[in-house]
Amino acid sequence: MFKFKLPDLGEGIHEGEILKWYVQEGEAIAEDAPLVDVETDKAAVTIPSPKAGKVVRLGGPVGDTIEVGAIIAVIDDGTEEATQAEASAPVPDQAPPSPEPEDPVPATPTAPAVAPAAAEAGLVRVGPVPAAPAVRRRARELGIDLHQVPGSGPAGRVSNEDLERFAAGGASPAATPAGPAISPAGIPFFQLDPLPDFASQGPVEREPVRSIRRKVARKMVTSMVVVPHVALMDDVDVTDLEEFRQQRKAASAADEAGARLSLLPFVVKAVTECLVEFPMFNASLDPQREEIITKHFYNIGFAADTPRGLLVPVVHDADSKSIAEISAEITRLALGARAGTLAPAEMQGGTFTITNVGPIAGTRLIPTINYPEVAIIGMGRAEQKVVVRDGEIAIRTILPLTLTFDHRIADGADAARFIRRLGELLSSPLTWLLER
Amino acid sequence: MVMGSLSQQTDVVVIGGGPGGYVAALRAADLGKEVIVVEQRSRRGGVCLLEGCIPSKTLIHSVEIAEGARHGKNFGVLCGEVSIDIEALRANKEKVVTVLSRGIDQLLKARGVEVIEARARFEGPRKLQLSGADVAGIEFRHAIVATGSSIARLPMMEGLEVWTSREALEVKEIPGSLLVIGGGYIGLELGFVYAGLGSRVSVVEMLPSLLTGADKDLVRPVAKSAKSAFEEILLEAKVGGIEKGDDGGFKVEIETNGKTLERNFDQVLVAVGRKPNTSDLGLERTGVKIDERGLIIVDDQCRTAEPSIYAIGDVTAGPMLAHKASRQGKVAAEALAGHNAAFDNRAIPAVVFTRPEVAWAGLTETQARAEGRPVKVGRFPLAALGRARTLGGPDGAFKVISDPDSGLLLGVGMVGPHASELVAEGALAIEMGATLEDLAATIHPHPTLSEGLCEAAEVAMGAAIHITSR
Numbered sequence: 068m069f070k071f072k073l074p075d076l077g078e079g080i081h082e083g084e085i086l087k088w089y090v091q092e093g094e095a096i097a098e099d100a101p102l103v104d105v106e107t108d109k110a111a112v113t114i115p116s117p118k119a120g121k122v123v124r125l126g127g128p129v130g131d132t133i134e135v136g137a138i139i140a141v142i143d144d145g146t147e148e149a150t151q152a153e154a155s156a157p158v159p160d161q162a163p164p165s166p167e168p169e170d171p172v173p174a175t176p177t178a179p180a181v182a183p184a185a186a187e188a189g190l191v192r193v194g195p196v197p198a199a200p201a202v203r204r205r206a207r208e209l210g211i212d213l214h215q216v217p218g219s220g221p222a223g224r225v226s227n228e229d230l231e232r233f234a235a236g237g238a239s240p241a242a243t244p245a246g247p248a249i250s251p252a253g254i255p256f257f258q259l260d261p262l263p264d265f266a267s268q269g270p271v272e273r274e275p276v277r278s279i280r281r282k283v284a285r286k287m288v289t290s291m292v293v294v295p296h297v298a299l300m301d302d303v304d305v306t307d308l309e310e311f312r313q314q315r316k317a318a319s320a321a322d323e324a325g326a327r328l329s330l331l332p333f334v335v336k337a338v339t340e341c342l343v344e345f346p347m348f349n350a351s352l353d354p355q356r357e358e359i360i361t362k363h364f365y366n367i368g369f370a371a372d373t374p375r376g377l378l379v380p381v382v383h384d385a386d387s388k389s390i391a392e393i394s395a396e397i398t399r400l401a402l403g404a405r406a407g408t409l410a411p412a413e414m415q416g417g418t419f420t421i422t423n424v425g426p427i428a429g430t431r432l433i434p435t436i437n438y439p440e441v442a443i444i445g446m447g448r449a450e451q452k453v454v455v456r457d458g459e460i461a462i463r464t465i466l467p468l469t470l471t472f473d474h475r476i477a478d479g480a481d482a483a484r485f486i487r488r489l490g491e492l493l494s495s496p497l498t499w500l501l502e503r
Numbered sequence: 504m505v506m507g508s509l510s511q512q513t514d515v516v517v518i519g520g521g522p523g524g525y526v527a528a529l530r531a532a533d534l535g536k537e538v539i540v541v542e543q544r545s546r547r548g549g550v551c552l553l554e555g556c557i558p559s560k561t562l563i564h565s566v567e568i569a570e571g572a573r574h575g576k577n578f579g580v581l582c583g584e585v586s587i588d589i590e591a592l593r594a595n596k597e598k599v600v601t602v603l604s605r606g607i608d609q610l611l612k613a614r615g616v617e618v619i620e621a622r623a624r625f626e627g628p629r630k631l632q633l634s635g636a637d638v639a640g641i642e643f644r645h646a647i648v649a650t651g652s653s654i655a656r657l658p659m660m661e662g663l664e665v666w667t668s669r670e671a672l673e674v675k676e677i678p679g680s681l682l683v684i685g686g687g688y689i690g691l692e693l694g695f696v697y698a699g700l701g702s703r704v705s706v707v708e709m710l711p712s713l714l715t716g717a718d719k720d721l722v723r724p725v726a727k728s729a730k731s732a733f734e735e736i737l738l739e740a741k742v743g744g745i746e747k748g749d750d751g752g753f754k755v756e757i758e759t760n761g762k763t764l765e766r767n768f769d770q771v772l773v774a775v776g777r778k779p780n781t782s783d784l785g786l787e788r789t790g791v792k793i794d795e796r797g798l799i800i801v802d803d804q805c806r807t808a809e810p811s812i813y814a815i816g817d818v819t820a821g822p823m824l825a826h827k828a829s830r831q832g833k834v835a836a837e838a839l840a841g842h843n844a845a846f847d848n849r850a851i852p853a854v855v856f857t858r859p860e861v862a863w864a865g866l867t868e869t870q871a872r873a874e875g876r877p878v879k880v881g882r883f884p885l886a887a888l889g890r891a892r893t894l895g896g897p898d899g900a901f902k903v904i905s906d907p908d909s910g911l912l913l914g915v916g917m918v919g920p921h922a923s924e925l926v927a928e929g930a931l932a933i934e935m936g937a938t939l940e941d942l943a944a945t946i947h948p949h950p951t952l953s954e955g956l957c958e959a960a961e962v963a964m965g966a967a968i969h970i971t972s973r
Contacts, residue, residue, distance in 0.1 A: 093874060195849055197911055197936030207843040222909035224936040266534075266841035273843055 069118045069146065073126070073139045076107050080411060082134045083107040084278060090122045092194060102140060105133070106278045107411075120144035128214040130277065197224040209234050209261075210275060235259055279376035290438035293354070295474040298433045299482045303490040305449055306464045308333060311496055330449060330466065331369060331423055332394035337492040337499070338444060339365045339385040342419060345485045347477045349418050351439040359476060368417035368437065369397065371404040372427075378404045379437060381417040425449060431467040442472040442482075444489075466493065510640040513539045515839065516631055517647045518623045518784070521549020523816030523828030524649030525607050530836035531647075532614035539641060540616055541623040541633065547607040549651055551825040552600060558672040559692055561596040563856050566699030570858070577895060587700050593674050624785035628809050632785070645811055645839040648791075648799060649832065650784065652777040652817035657684070659745050665753065665771040668693060678702050678770035680734070682755055684742050686713040688855040690774035691729065695858050697772075698732045705735040705766070707742055707757055717853070717861055718868045720882070721918045724898040725857045732858070737764075745771060779818045794820070803845040804838035805831050813839060827851045850914075850933040854923040859899050862926035865914035865933040866904050879907040881939070881963025883955050885919045887970050890950040894920055901955035903929075903939065903963050910938040910964070921952055928956060939964050 076083055083105035090096050098119040105112055126139035133139055196213040198206070202225055206213045209230070216233045218225035236259070265271045276284060290296075308330075316328050342349040342365055350361045365386040368379040380400035382393055403409040420437040423446040431447035447467030454463050470486050477485075492499045517528045520542035532538045546553060565587075572582040611618055621636035631641040654667045671693045677700045683690045686708030698704045706713070706729070713729065713736070714722045729736060740759035748754045753771050757764045779797045786793065790809035792800045799814040801807050807814050813835040816828030830848060837844035850864040871878040885891040885899035899919025905912050915929030932942055942960035947953045961967045 195847075199935045200848075203847055204844065207845060220936070221938045221940065222906065222911035222936065224911075224938075271841040273841065 068123065069120065069142045069144045070138045071102075071117055071140045071142055073105070073133050073135050073137055074114070075135055076105070076112060080107045080135065082132050083112075085127055085129050085131050085133060086277065087129060088125060090125075092122055092125055095119075095121050096142065105139075114139070116140070116142065118142050118144040128212050130212055130275070131214075197222050198230075199227075202227050202230055206230055279378070283377050286438060287435050290436050294436050294438060294441075296433075296436060296471055297474045297479065297482070298469050298471045299479065299486055300431060300467065300469045301486045301490055302452075303466045303468055304454070304463050304494045305330070305466045306494075308493055308496045309449065309464045328394050329397075329426075330446070331421070332390050332397055333493065333496075334421060334423075334444065334446060335367045335369070335382060335385055335393050335397070336388075336390045337489055338419060338421065339367060340492060341485055341489050343386060344488060345477075345481060347481060348442045348472065348485055350441050350476055352441065352473065352475055362418050364418065366416045366418045368414075368420040369400075370420065370422040371401050373405045373407070375407060378409070378414060379417060379420060380404050380409060380414055383416065419443070421446065425466075431469055433469055434471050436471055436473060441476045442470060442485075445469040445471065509638050510642060511539065511638050512642045513537045513617075514643070515539070515645045515647065515836075516541060516623075516641050516643040517649055518631070519549065519649035519651055519816075520544070520547040520607070520618065521649060521651050521816065521828065522551045522825035523651070523832040524549070524647065525611065525832075526829040527647045527649060527815060527832030527836045528616045529610055529614055530833045531840065532616050534836060534840040534842075536645075536836075536840060538614075538616045539643075540611065540618045541621055541631065541641070542618060543620065543622045543635070545620060546600075546604040547611070547618070548600070548604045549825075552603055552607075554669045554672055556825055557603060558596050558600055559668075559696070560856060561599045562592070562672065562674065562696045563692065565592050565595070566696050567858075569699055574895070587677065589674060589677060589700075596672075596674070624783070625789050625791075625812075626785060628789045628811050643811070645813065647805075647832070647835050647839075648781075648784065648786075648807075648812065648814040648818055649816050649828065650780040650818055651828075652779050652823050654773075655776040655778050657742075657773055657775060659742070660773055663745055663747060663753070663771075665745065665773055667773055671697070671772050674700075676770075678768070680752075680768045680770070681705070682707065682753070682766070682768040682771045683774060684771065685774035685776070686710070686715075686736070686738070687774065687776065688714060688857070690772070691725070691857045692855065693772060693774065694729070695732060699858075702770075703734040704732070705737070705768070706733055707737045707740045709739065709741055711739050713738070714855060714857075714861065716867075716869070717855070717863065718902070718916055720868075720900065720902070721861050721863065721916050724859055724900075724918050725855075725861055727898065728858050777817065777823050781818050803847060805835040805846060806838065822851055822853065824851060824853070848934065850930040852926045852930045854926060856923060859897055859919045860922040861916075861918045862922040863914065863916035864926050864930040865912070867914055867916065868902075868904055871904060871913075877907050878913060879905045879910075879963050881905070881959045881961070881967075883959040883962055883967075883970065885952075885955065888950075888952065888955055888958070890952050890954070891919065893950065901925075901959040903942065903956065903959045905939050905960075905963050910940060912937050912939060912942065912960075915956060915959075917955065919952065919955075925953055925956065928953065 073083065086104040086106050088103055089101045096102060096116045096119065099115045101113045102116040103114050105114055121143040122140055123143050124141040126133050126137065197218065198213055203213065205227065211230065211234060213225055216225050216229055219229050220226055312328055346361045349365060350359050352359055364384060366381045366383045367385045368381045371378045371380055382396050385393060400409065400413060417437065417440060419440055420443045422434045422443065424432055425446045425448035429447055432445045434443045434445035436443050449464055449466040451462050452465040454461055468486065470482050472482050514536040515531045515538045517524045517538065517540045520540050524540060525547055528538045528540045551557060569585050569587065572585045575582045619633065619636050619638055621633040623631045623633055626632045626640065629642055631643065631646065633639060633641065654669065668689050677697065679702065681697050681702040681704050683694045683704060683706045686706050690706060691713060694704045694706055712722060713726050737757060737759050740757050743756035743758045743763060746754040748767055752767055752769045755766050755768060755771060757766060781793055781797050781799055789812055791812055792808040794800055798820050799807055799818045801814050801819050805813045805815050815831035815835050817823040821827055831846050834844045834846045852862060852864040855861040868880055880902060882900055882902045885897060891897060897920055902916045903912060904914035912932050915926065917925055939960040942957055943964060945957065947957040958967065958969055
């Protein structure tokens with residue numbers, strides 16, 4: 068019996084999501100034959116089987132997150148119990164081969180302490196979940212993996228009521244691995260009705276929400292449910308900045324970094340200076356302890372549109388970097404995001420986010436806060452507009468900005484002062500330089 | 504326009520009008536799809552209806568009547584000499600097949616499904632090429648491959664007019680002596696038919712047991728009955744060669760126990776399995792992937808590696824059974840119509856119409872043992888069942904296979920009269936996630952054979968009423 072643990076998938080990667088099994092329990096597998104596809108923050112990898120033998124147990128259903136070092140498969144290779152390089156993390160004894168009736172009872176203090184990941188892996192139901200065919204079908208329609216649903220019936224059988232309760236958000240501990248689950252149940256009028264039968268209305272296609280799409284979905288729902296969003300908009304006259312930027316671009320056309328010089332690094336730098344001045348926008352709110360955490364480091368994330376979906380690479384310590392350095396870093400991070408070569412650390416630790424859809428289209432947008440940050444800037448399209456200056460009609464380049472902020476931490480007046488200051492910096496680059 | 508150059512377009516084309524294909528076509532049509540069935544035979548129903556399950560069960564019923572009459576005296580009924588009218592037997596069988604096949608055509612017609620009698624090959628992932636019809640090709644959005652399987656042949660059969668199940672079911676004659684090569688369910692069912700019709704039947708099986716795959720305790724009553732009904736049963740035996748004999752029969756060499764026996768038979772029936780019909784379909788011009796056994800690889804929605812093409816029934820992995828194909832047909836039709844259906848069944852019942860019948864569903868004890876999976880088994884003998892006694896006390900038993908911790912029902916098995924009907928309750932219970940207690944607490948009508956399953960569940964729970972535990 069060989070317990071195969073999820074191998075190290077690269078620096079800084081602690082977990083992966085199971086995308087696809089190539090074998091089922093009870094099937095034979097050859098050495099080096101593909102076993103499972105796992106997606107990490109970085110890329111999807113196919114993990115081959117290290118041994119030939121019969122797959123006795125899989126580490127979890129598709130869609131589950133599995134940590135590096137956790138058992139991903141048990142392979143009967145004809146040998147006695149053995150594990151590759153017995154890891155330090157204690158692993159609970161092998162779960163019985165039959166699905167355990169899952170009592171959602173938290174571990175008692177007397178129970179031996181186990182790493183949370185290992186404990187969770189032990190709870191995962193493998194093999195078929197007892198449930199009637201109609202319940203199984205309903206689960207598929209809802210996109211719910213029955214392995215996640217606590218069954219109230221004998222032998223852990225999942226009833227339609229169990230499923231509906233789970234779908235409505237009465238989540239089980241297994242469904243939300245990190246932190247206590249905050250159920251939206253109890254909100255008056257909040258009700259998730261079953262979807263209409265779209266297939267009867269016309270041809271449809273269904274695909275599971277996985278990986279990055281799922282992460283974005285979770286984050287956005289959390290943000291929209293938890294954070295009272297307020298958006299404040301302003302138009303910033305960036306004519307002088309644009310003139311300077313175009314000159315720099317032309318002057319350093321040969322120099323690749325200069326040639327790519329966009330508005331974004333200027334906004335990153337100006338935002339950073341505003342964050343130093345208005346620290347409540349570089350904070351997070353701890354809802355459990357009811358505390359505001361103000362951060363004295365300035366890591367600015369920017370939304371990158373990639374073939375795999377939305378990624379947010381982070382320019383770390385933007386306060387100590389020059390605009391040229393920030394520009395070069397943005398170029399490097401954006402390329403890395405598209406190629407899927409970013410390290411997880413390069414997408415973590417953000418304190419504020421900027422999203423710039425302007426180059427594609429859109430006069431302005433109201434972005435959703437990248438929770439647990441407290442504010443985000445959305446850049447519209449910078450373009451020439453007819454404006455009035457000193458009673459005269461003038462043609463100026465205008466950058467529309469939206470600051471969406473967490474009203475729990477900041478108020479409208481704070482936001483107005485923040486965006487006014489940001490406007491000052493971006494509209495008068497020379498004064499900005501002079502101040503420094 | 505030249506005849507045969509016409510190309511048609513449709514939403515869904517189903518290749519094969521057997522129990523998988525016609526069911527898929529009907530469901531797809533009900534879901535609003537324009538559907539064409541391409542079938543190379545002149546009648547719908549496939550092997551199952553035309554030369555398999557249905558003709559075989561019709562013959563088995565005739566034999567049951569004969570057997571009933573022969574044993575009538577045990578029940579106080581005297582019938583005199585029983586004889587077989589082979590013409591009438593054949594006519595009855597043919598009538599059943601015709602009525603059912605016409606019924607399928609009526610169903611297809613009522614749903615507006617077009618049937619084209621032709622041979623189909625893929626030209627690409629969205630186009631079929633037809634031969635033998637006015638229509639030269641079909642452009643489709645989705646295709647369902649339901650081409651079924653063919654009888655596996657032995658090289659030594661070539662050039663000899665030996666039977667396969669197809670010829671055996673035609674009942675052209677009742678041979679004086681018949682050798683059945685293959686002790687699987689087809690060989691045994693037909694062996695019992697011909698034994699009942701009056702042939703002296705011998706069976707040769709390569710493996711050490713009849714009905715390999717079924718639990719041994721379920722096979723035992725069948726083996727016992729076969730032993731008395733058949734002339735000879737040779738296990739772990741192989742046919743070395745077949746030759747045409749002088750008297751119009753066959754001279755057969757059988758190797759067993761290191762010896763070579765020579766026997767003469769009037770007829771030889773080869774029943775050594777079936778193989779999927781996937782080789783001549785032009786699948787290589789699509790992205791469809793085939794495994795080393797020639798089976799089309801599909802996901803749980805019956806979709807192949809080529810997104811526009813689905814495959815169901817005998818061309819996919821799993822038992823080659825009509826009811827599995829039909830269920831897959833519904834899943835494929837629903838999936839291509841955008842519904843989130845999946846072939847996630849936990850029990851595909853296996854039914855063997857031997858005398859007595861054998862049936863099982865879900866996990867077998869043999870499988871559990873092979874997987875090293877602990878199970879709790881409850882057995883209940885027919886001898887302890889009132890209704891069985893009224894039928895003459897036939898040999899047989901019911902069994903349940905359950906999870907020892909939770910009592911979840913994992914499998915059922917039975918051998919005895921009407922096992923093929925009784926297994927459906929077990930299949931439903933397994934699909935529903937029933938426990939032993941659910942089975943035991945359900946009132947089963949008395950006096951019926953169905954009580955046996957309830958009793959077997961109680962045995963597994965250690966709460967048997969009608970037998971004493973050892």
